[in-house]
Amino acid sequence: MKSTRVDVVLPCLNESQALPWILERMPAGYRAIVVDNGSTDGSADLARHLGAHVVHESRRGFGAAAHAGLLAATAPIVAFCDADASMDPRDLPLVVDPITADEADLVLGRRRPTTRNAWPAHARVANTYLSWRLRRITGVNIHDLGPMRAARRDNVLALDLNDRRSGYPLEMFLGAAAANWRIREVDTGYAPRVGRSKVTGTVRGTLTAIQDMSALLRADRVDRNVSVDRSGARS
Numbered sequence: 001m002k003s004t005r006v007d008v009v010l011p012c013l014n015e016s017q018a019l020p021w022i023l024e025r026m027p028a029g030y031r032a033i034v035v036d037n038g039s040t041d042g043s044a045d046l047a048r049h050l051g052a053h054v055v056h057e058s059r060r061g062f063g064a065a066a067h068a069g070l071l072a073a074t075a076p077i078v079a080f081c082d083a084d085a086s087m088d089p090r091d092l093p094l095v096v097d098p099i100t101a102d103e104a105d106l107v108l109g110r111r112r113p114t115t116r117n118a119w120p121a122h123a124r125v126a127n128t129y130l131s132w133r134l135r136r137i138t139g140v141n142i143h144d145l146g147p148m149r150a151a152r153r154d155n156v157l158a159l160d161l162n163d164r165r166s167g168y169p170l171e172m173f174l175g176a177a178a179a180n181w182r183i184r185e186v187d188t189g190y191a192p193r194v195g196r197s198k199v200t201g202t203v204r205g206t207l208t209a210i211q212d213m214s215a216l217l218r219a220d221r222v223d224r225n226v227s228v229d230r231s232g233a234r235s
């Protein structure tokens with residue numbers, strides 16, 4: 001049997017309709033860790049039945065689920081992927097291979113819609129604006145803060161991430177940029193999700209995501225000003 005090279009964290013809140021498609025498409029040597037975030041649709045049992053390693057996280061929030069998966073991972077490389085079938089696990093080697101080859105420390109999947117309705121217009125605009133701000137703040141040439149990504153597990157743990165809601169992917173990116181990681185972006189497919197939309201498809205979800213990310217960007221600005229003042233490099 002091929003040993004596990006990569007642990008794939010799949011945060012999961014009521015994704016039973018999407019799980020079969022996702023789990024059957026996991027590449028060889030990639031272990032699925034489904035983090036059940038209090039699903040009521042049988043997601044956890046289904047994932048277990050389909051051969052995934054299942055972890056439970058009672059605290060709600062994307063970041064809480066993603067971080068529980070990171071803590072449960074044991075492989076040297078960890079990848080993250082949504083469990084809603086909007087992303088194809090067969091794309092995972094695109095984000096993992098540059099880490100394996102030690103060409104990058106964090107690889108982000110830039111979402112490229114595979115159909116016209118894959119990405120609601122408001123979410124796309126918000127993401128374009130956020131990416132522009134991030135390029136200005138960090139100097140890293142990114143165009144999307146997508147959830148499919150990979151890094152070495154120990155490195156991500158060392159970032160000591162605190163956000164447990166929708167700011168988790170942003171906090172990871174800001175931490176990586178501040179630590180001068182080699183950050184790379186690769187194109188990955190993005191299809192309409194299977195099942196009910198929770199974040200970008202709802203006004204409440206979108207507002208929560210904006211709130212979480214704005215708080216992190218404010219904190220990041222304060223941090224940068226403090227370190228610039230301390231170093232005296234810039235006034």
Ligand SMILES: Nc1nc2c(ncn2[C@@H]2O[C@H](COP(=O)(O)OP(=O)(O)OP(=O)(O)O)[C@@H](O)[C@H]2O)c(=O)[nH]1
Pocket residue numbers: 010011012013014015037060061062065081082083084086193196197198199200201202
């Ligand atoms: N929104 C949300 N997602 C969670 C949570 N816990 C786990 N997840 C999972 O995190 C992944 C990303 O959430 P999604 O609901 O797809 O969020 P999104 O992709 O921004 O927006 P939509 O796909 O439009 O709903 C999915 O696999 C969810 O099942 C949680 O508390 N809230």
Ligand SMILES: [Mg+2]
Pocket residue numbers: 082084086193
């Ligand atoms: Mg989604």
